[in-house]
Amino acid sequence: MEVKQILHMNKGDDETSYAKNSKIQETVLKILGSDLVPKQSFGIADLGCSSGPNSLLLISEVMDVIHAEYSRLSQPSLQLQSSTREFRVYLNDLFSNDFNTIFVSLPEFYDKFKQDFKDTTTSEGPDLFISAVPGSFYGRLFPNKSLHFVHSSSSLHWLSQVPPGLDTALNKGKIYISKSSPECVKEAYSQQFHKDFSVFLKSRAEEIVSGGRMVLSFMGRRLSDPTIEESCYLQWELLANALMTLVLEVTSYYRHQYPPLEPDMCSVLR
Amino acid sequence: MEVKQILHMNKGDDETSYAKNSKIQETVLKILGSDLVPKQSFGIADLGCSSGPNSLLLISEVMDVIHAEYSRLSQPSLQLQSSTREFRVYLNDLFSNDFNTIFVSLPEFYDKFKQDFKDTTTSEGPDLFISAVPGSFYGRLFPNKSLHFVHSSSSLHWLSQVPPGLDTALNKGKIYISKSSPECVKEAYSQQFHKDFSVFLKSRAEEIVSGGRMVLSFMGRRLSDPTIEESCYLQWELLANALMTLVLEVTSYYRHQYPPLEPDMCSVLR
Numbered sequence: 151m152e153v154k155q156i157l158h159m160n161k162g163d164d165e166t167s168y169a170k171n172s173k174i175q176e177t178v179l180k181i182l183g184s185d186l187v188p189k190q191s192f193g194i195a196d197l198g199c200s201s202g203p204n205s206l207l208l209i210s211e212v213m214d215v216i217h218a219e220y221s222r223l224s225q226p227s228l229q230l231q232s233s234t235r236e237f238r239v240y241l242n243d244l245f246s247n248d249f250n251t252i253f254v255s256l257p258e259f260y261d262k263f264k265q266d267f268k269d270t271t272t273s274e275g276p277d278l279f280i281s282a283v284p285g286s287f288y289g290r291l292f293p294n295k296s297l298h299f300v301h302s303s304s305s306l307h308w309l310s311q312v313p314p315g316l317d318t319a320l321n322k323g324k325i326y327i328s329k330s331s332p333e334c335v336k337e338a339y340s341q342q343f344h345k346d347f348s349v350f351l352k353s354r355a356e357e358i359v360s361g362g363r364m365v366l367s368f369m370g371r372r373l374s375d376p377t378i379e380e381s382c383y384l385q386w387e388l389l390a391n392a393l394m395t396l397v398l399e400v401t402s403y404y405r406h407q408y409p410p411l412e413p414d415m416c417s418v419l420r
Numbered sequence: 421m422e423v424k425q426i427l428h429m430n431k432g433d434d435e436t437s438y439a440k441n442s443k444i445q446e447t448v449l450k451i452l453g454s455d456l457v458p459k460q461s462f463g464i465a466d467l468g469c470s471s472g473p474n475s476l477l478l479i480s481e482v483m484d485v486i487h488a489e490y491s492r493l494s495q496p497s498l499q500l501q502s503s504t505r506e507f508r509v510y511l512n513d514l515f516s517n518d519f520n521t522i523f524v525s526l527p528e529f530y531d532k533f534k535q536d537f538k539d540t541t542t543s544e545g546p547d548l549f550i551s552a553v554p555g556s557f558y559g560r561l562f563p564n565k566s567l568h569f570v571h572s573s574s575s576l577h578w579l580s581q582v583p584p585g586l587d588t589a590l591n592k593g594k595i596y597i598s599k600s601s602p603e604c605v606k607e608a609y610s611q612q613f614h615k616d617f618s619v620f621l622k623s624r625a626e627e628i629v630s631g632g633r634m635v636l637s638f639m640g641r642r643l644s645d646p647t648i649e650e651s652c653y654l655q656w657e658l659l660a661n662a663l664m665t666l667v668l669e670v671t672s673y674y675r676h677q678y679p680p681l682e683p684d685m686c687s688v689l690r
Binding site: 191235236238240245246247248249250253254256257260277279280281282283284285290291292293294 | 461505506508510515516517518519520523524526527530547549550551552553554555560561562563564
């Protein structure tokens, strides 16, 4: 499938639409400054790439941004001397992700890349090496100092696990932080986020070269109370109710998600 | 699934048995000399890894060999200072290969690696990064000078394509080199092998570090005549006959396989 076809497949204004997703491009453009391009060997990782049409979309946009910068930098005949000789693209998601579906789209992606980056004078261009790196980003995934740009979209609000030590009786009939949940449930989720995000940052710090960049977009909340409707928790109340109706008693399920408040993040970043 | 379980699943003495496959270990052991280990960052590629129990078997055996060498080299407490800090393992096959099935076996593989390579004093050890690199090995797959050991088993007798320019009328009713095939069919296959194997070697020469090693095992033939039974072509005659029975006329199918003669290979290697 052509990358262009993928772009056309996601019309409208909903969650997976190009209109919404293409906003990332602006951010990427700002963050991928010209001081980052060119490099002899340029490493890009998309963490939590998932499968489906959007899996290659981000990488496609990053490559478009780099190509625009690449073309601007010099005349075509000088490009090869002055620019990146190889791009290494790493697609990451969990072990059970459907990578097969992504891989069948790669030949077209390589063709487009070759066309875009071809030096019109010499018909040559840089190499592109795309690989899949299955595993959790809450831990090391890549060799030391191998990445220049890291991206993760809509993934980091998913915790590595349900916070340990939560007695199911504590949160009876609920699957997440609810109005009826005791303080220790909120605290456990907050602590788990703190732990996971710390591990994430520590791992990436090993993997990203000095001066490398990272764009992380994930669900957060503006208000301190995680149980109000604006914080998007209504869905978990409804799901808990639906489960209750089905099985009468929900005793062993906890959701492993936590959209952090700004201070949650700042405390880790400091 | 445990790697140990995989080893036990392939009993007996047939083509996929451990007994047959473990012979590679001896070769690997000889080729992976102690001058190759340790390296700060050690890159290993398995080209044409396929999917199924054997996909991780070769890598498992290579890691066992390295581990034996690793343990021999120094005392546990000195190991970390003197040895490899990270292993990069690349699994390659075509874009349509079933990588998903391999990936679900990786968590156990990582666990075994961690156990095997753990320094008993510090409980630490080197990192392992496994990734999938989909694409044809008849072309570049990996960054420049990134590999120390390359392996490919039972893959290189498959050509990148059916030799071009073969008029289907030339080989009427046959799908491969047959007793009735004109000389130009044999010549076309030989030339395609020559071209493909040259591209393969040239690509790997860019990717393997100076002093790196390569073990290639693939189907070849001992006798010059590619149409005799000993050269294993009976199967293609039978298949052609079966197809003829089904469709009455075989006009548009050619097999893209060529087990080379020794001189075929030597002429490329020179």
